[in-house]
Amino acid sequence: MSSVNKLGLNERQAVILTVGFYMVTALVMVSVNKWALNALKLPWVLLWCQMLIAVVLLKITDAAGLLKMPVIKKDVAKALIPLIAINVLGLGVNTLCLVYVDTSFYQIARGLVLPFTVIFAYTLLGQPSSKLVLGSCFIVFCGFYTGVTSEINVSQMGVFFGVVSSITTSLHAIVIKKSLAAVNNSSIDLVYYNNALSLMVMTPIVFLSGESTIVVEQYYEEGFGAFKTFLFAAFITGIFGFLVNLAGFMQISKTSPTTHMISGAVRGVLQTLLGYFAFSDIIxxxxxxxxxxxxxxxxxxxxxxxxxxxxNTKPSYIPMTQQDADGDDDEERNKVGRA
Incomplete structure (x- = not known):
């Protein structure tokens, strides 16, 4: 986030810029990913290409002197194993969910993020929630249930991957906050470690999934033409994957969960409209x-x-910023530190 502060922005402007940046990049990622998967249903190859492009871009910025990339250290890599695991799993189920559902239903399939966030805040951090918060979770669950049961030809696999995606998304904020300490609270270092190590983990998955064989077979049967759209989309999403990765870490480190929820709600509305106008989804x-x-x-x-x-009550959400943590008493600080 220091790179934003270097622009001479005040705290309010920095938050607005960070949230806006995250929303735009996230929306582009969803739409272009759907476009790529409509061309060729190769979710793991698509993710692998995105990771590769992101790592290459980070290396280019390092060579150009724009950003300084860290040297990967074994002890740091070991400390980041939970982050890499949840990142690869989360990216995988997100993309697989998009394979089975359209863009507007994607919002419903992944609709349980808030309830799972509240559950994990209580089970992992020991933070109880008010009746009003629990009521909001119930409303969200009703929305998820209504959306899923109202569909005649709903994809059960799409809903399953959406629920798993909600779980990984809920855990991601907790894991990122904990992982920042391993890289001296540097978002850039965490982005590099996250992409480089995730690329290493993703490589064998591409082969085990059988998608690498499909790529070779289709290339020999149909030539390069079949991959033009897919590769172009993969290149675009690789660039925006790098940006959304950075933007997500920036937003979590800069804003509170309240701001994170607001941006998520606005993004959900825009995503639904995007599905209707860009992909002719039936609402x-x-x-x-x-x-x-x-x-x-x-x-x-x-x-x-x-x-x-x-x-002035103690908020029962997951502290994501230093300002949040500073407002707690010593006992609460120790609780968050142990989490």
Whole structure:
């Protein structure tokens, strides 16, 4: 986040820029990923290409003197194993979810992020939630249930990958916050380690999934033409994958979960509109009601957090910034530090 501060922005402007940056890059990633997967359903190859391009871009910025990349150390890599595991799993299920569902339903399939976040905040960090927060989670669950059960031809695999994606997304913020300490709180170092090590893990998965064989077979049968759209989309998503990775770490390190939820809600609305206009998704009444309930639950959660902070009560969310941690007493600091 120091790179944002170097632009001479105040705290409010830095937060707005960070959230806006994250929303734009995340939206582009979803749309272009869907475009690539419509051309060729090779999710693991697509992710591998994205990781490779991201690592190459980081190396280029290092060679150009724009950013300084760290030398990978064994002890740091070991400390980041949970982050790499949750990152590879999360990227995999996110992409597989997009294979089975369209862009607008993607919002519903991954709609349980908030309930899982509250559950993990309690089970992993020992942070209870207010009745209003629990009510918001119930509304979100109702939205998820309504959206899933209203679809006639809903993909069970798509819903399954969406639920797993919700779990990994909920855990990601906790793991990132803990992992920052291993790289001296440097977002850039964490981005490099995350991409480089994830690329190493992803390589054998591409072969084990059988997608590498499919690539070779299709190349010999249809030539390079079949891969033009896919490779172009992979290149674009590789660039934006690097950006969204950086933007996500920046947002989590800079903003509170309340801001994170607001940006997620706005992104959900834009994503639904994107699916309708760009991919001609059919927005059924049940799907629309599900999305509205999920976003309403997110809005209620945000309101509950604002009320807690105004009342000077200890917020029952996962602290993601130093400002959040500084407001807690010594016991709470020790609890978060152990998490």
């Amino acid at each position: 059924t009444t049940g799907r629309l009601l599900g999305i509205v309930l999920i976003l309403t639950g997110g809005a209620l959660y945000t309101y509950a957090k604002d009320q807690e902070m105004k009342a």
